[in-house]
Amino acid sequence: xxxxxxxxxxxxxxxxxxxxxxxxxxxxxxxxxxxxxxxxxxxxxxxxxxxxxxxxxxxxxxxxxxxxxxxxxxxxxxxxxxxxxxxxxxxxxxxxxxxxxxxxxxxxxxxxxxxxxxxxxxxxxxxxxxxxxxxxxxxxxxxxxxxxxxxxxxxxxxxxxxxxxxxxxxxxxxxxxxxxxxxxxxxxxxxxxxxxxxxxxxxxxxxxxx
Amino acid sequence: xxxxxxxxxxxxxxxxxxxxxxxxxxxxxxxxxxxxxxxxxxxxxxxxxxxxxxxxxxxxxxxxxxxxxxxxxxxxxxxxxxxxxxxxxxxxxxxxxxxxxxxxxxxxxxxxxxxxxxxxxxxxxxxxxxxxxxxxxxxxxxxxxxxxxxxxxxxxxxxxxxxxxxxxxxxxxxxxxxxxxxxxxxxxxxxxxxxxxxxxxxxxxxxxxx
Numbered sequence: 100x101x102x103x104x105x106x107x108x109x110x111x112x113x114x115x116x117x118x119x120x121x122x123x124x125x126x127x128x129x130x131x132x133x134x135x136x137x138x139x140x141x142x143x144x145x146x147x148x149x150x151x152x153x154x155x156x157x158x159x160x161x162x163x164x165x166x167x168x169x170x171x172x173x174x175x176x177x178x179x180x181x182x183x184x185x186x187x188x189x190x191x192x193x194x195x196x197x198x199x200x201x202x203x204x205x206x207x208x209x210x211x212x213x214x215x216x217x218x219x220x221x222x223x224x225x226x227x228x229x230x231x232x233x234x235x236x237x238x239x240x241x242x243x244x245x246x247x248x249x250x251x252x253x254x255x256x257x258x259x260x261x262x263x264x265x266x267x268x269x270x271x272x273x274x275x276x277x278x279x280x281x282x283x284x285x286x287x288x289x290x291x292x293x294x295x296x297x298x299x300x301x302x303x304x305x306x307x308x309x
Numbered sequence: 310x311x312x313x314x315x316x317x318x319x320x321x322x323x324x325x326x327x328x329x330x331x332x333x334x335x336x337x338x339x340x341x342x343x344x345x346x347x348x349x350x351x352x353x354x355x356x357x358x359x360x361x362x363x364x365x366x367x368x369x370x371x372x373x374x375x376x377x378x379x380x381x382x383x384x385x386x387x388x389x390x391x392x393x394x395x396x397x398x399x400x401x402x403x404x405x406x407x408x409x410x411x412x413x414x415x416x417x418x419x420x421x422x423x424x425x426x427x428x429x430x431x432x433x434x435x436x437x438x439x440x441x442x443x444x445x446x447x448x449x450x451x452x453x454x455x456x457x458x459x460x461x462x463x464x465x466x467x468x469x470x471x472x473x474x475x476x477x478x479x480x481x482x483x484x485x486x487x488x489x490x491x492x493x494x495x496x497x498x499x500x501x502x503x504x505x506x507x508x509x510x511x512x513x514x515x516x517x518x519x
Contacts, residue, residue, distance in 0.1 A: 225507070229514035255515045261508055266499040269507075282495035289476040289489050297435070297479075298471055304439035305465045 102296045106193040107287050108215070109133075110201040110208050111280075113224035114254035116236040118270040122224060123202060125277050126284060133198045133284075136172075136189055139165065142180035155185060173203060173210035186214060193218075198288070205260040212263075220287040222280065223264035226254070227271035312506045316403040317497050318425070319343075320411040320418050321490075323434035324464030326446040328480040332434060333412060335487050336494060343408045343494075346382075346399055349375065352390035365395060383413060383420035396424060403428075408498070415470040422473075430497040432490065433474035436464070437481035 113119035127133050139155040141162045150156050157165065162181045165171055174183030184201070192199055201211060201219075208221055226232040232254060236247045261267065266283050270276035291298075323329035337343050349365040351372045360366050367375065372391045375381055384393030394411070402409055411421060411429075418431055436442040442464060446457045471477065476493050480486035501508075 225511065228511065229518060255512065258508065258512060262501055264501070266496060267501050267504060267507070268499055279495060279499050282492040283499060285489060285492035286476060286496035289478055289493060291472055291474065291477050294477060297477070298468065301435065301438065302465065302468060308439060 102294070102300050104196045105293050105295060106195065106197045106199060107290065107293055108189070108193065108199040108201060108219040109284055109287070110203060110211055110219055110221045111224065112203065112205050112208050112222070112257075112260075112264065113270075114226065114232070114257040115250045116232050116254065117224040117226045118235070118273065118276065119202070119224050121273065122268075122270065122277055122280050123200065126280060127200070129281065130198070130284065133200050134192065136184050136192075136199050136201060139171070139183045139185055140180060142182075157181075172214040173201075173207040175204070175207060184211070189215070198284075205257055205263070209260075209263065218292065220266065220283055221264045222266045222268055222283055223261045224276070224280075225258070225261065225267050225269045227269055229254075231271070312504070312510050314406045315503045315505060316405065316407045316409060317500065317503055318399070318403065318409040318411060318429040319494055319497070320413060320421055320429055320431045321434065322413065322415050322418050322432070322467075322470075322474065323480075324436065324442070324467040325460045326442045326464065327434045327436045328445075328483065328486065329412070329434050331483065332478075332480065332487055332490050333410065336490060337410070339491065340408070340494065343410050344402065346394050346402075346409050346411060349381070349393045349395055350390060352392075367391075382424040383411075383417040385414070385417055394421070399425070408494075415467055415473070419470075419473065428502065430476065430493055431474045432476045432478055432493055433471045434486070434490075435468070435471065435477050435479045437479055439464075441481070 111119060111123060137152065137155060139157050139162060141157055141159045144150065144154070144156055148154060159181070162183065165185070166174055166183065170186055171183040172186045172189055174181060189199060201207070203211065211219070212221065233247070233251055236242065236250050242250070268276050268279045268283070321329060321333060347362065347365060349367050349372060351367055351369045354360065354364070354366055358364060369391070372393065375395070376384055376393065380396055381393040382396045382399055384391060399409060411417070413421065421429070422431065443457070443461055446452065446460050452460070478486050478489045478493070
């Protein structure tokens with residue numbers, strides 16, 4: 100449609116080992132128009148990280164002030180550092196017709212739903228079975244059996260939240276799962292709210308023809 | 310998912326000339342699991358039409374009794390004959406995991422929403438412009454200029470109802486429009502309500518592993 104399009108956002112959650120990162124990478128490769136929101140954090144920049152591009156680096160006081168003022172769409176504390184999503188750039192991107200992908204945990208997803216309303220699509224990536232999840236987690240070869248067991252237990256706690264999501268994508272086989280995730284993204288771009296002027300401009304062509 | 314899946318239904322509307330029939334034909338060719346609901350009608354069977362397969366043929370009295378008893382998901386009167394969708398086979402098909410496509414007008418879509426609740430996906434196929442719709446309607450070469458003008462005027466009245474639908478598929482170019490319609494169908498099959506046992510059975514694998 101040549102007329103104004105509003106952006107949409109996709110919130111993707113999954114337990115560790117479900118294949119979320121691979122699916123997200125494929126989606127962003129096919130649709131370069133999708134961008135990630137830039138998070139704010141109180142942790143120190145790592146070598147090579149650019150302020151405002153990789154993260155908004157804030158002091159602890161600044162972060163808490165932003166949070167109090169309702170300027171964060173979601174936030175979390177991880178290992179003593181705060182992370183969050185500034186609301187204004189998200190709203191601006193959507194108004195400019197850019198689509199945004201949020202890669203968050205289930206708590207972050209719940210906070211996003213509170214801040215951003217009923218507009219986005221919330222997708223949960225499900226493993227086909229516990230056995231397959233275990234196989235993937237231990238197959239990485241990077242984690243000790245204790246860490247794998249911890250991730251497997253965490254997955255159970257995460258999965259309980261899956262009913263709060265709009266779509267379930269089962270990742271038994273990558274190509275099928277990707278086709279489903281791609282379908283969710285494409286379908287959600289066809290929501291009438293993303294095309295606020297189209298119908299009005301189309302109907303105006305009838306008025307003009309009289 | 311190997312566990313029980315419930316069916317979903319797709320309601321597709323469009324003004325005459327938007328390309329609905331072609332899109333539906335492509336969708337049913339790619340996904341043979343999609344079936345049409347069998348309508349009830351009071352008109353006489355035409356040669357070759359099989360009762361219960363092409364139509365449920367009812368007397369006027371039977372039809373009105375079904376309507377009164379709330380046995381029809383939607384109904385309409387066209388040229389003095391009644392047409393309608395019996396509710397029970399639809400509910401049975403969905404419970405059996407079969408997906409159903411409804412090819413109805415906007416009034417039928419509104420009645421379906423009333424009868425079947427918030428479960429299905431309601432798609433409106435939009436022409437890219439009035440000029441293109443005119444080109445397609447007159448390009449068929451089968452209709453007189455008067456009939457084309459009538460269809461064009463009817464399209465305007467139909468389009469006003471488009472905001473009541475969940476998705477808008479713009480048919481400027483067939484392959485793009487089909488990719489969008491296909492996405493809506495695939496995405497809607499990933500709704501949690503279509504997989505009522507999956508999460509429970511997945512979580513049970515954790516209980517069994519303890």
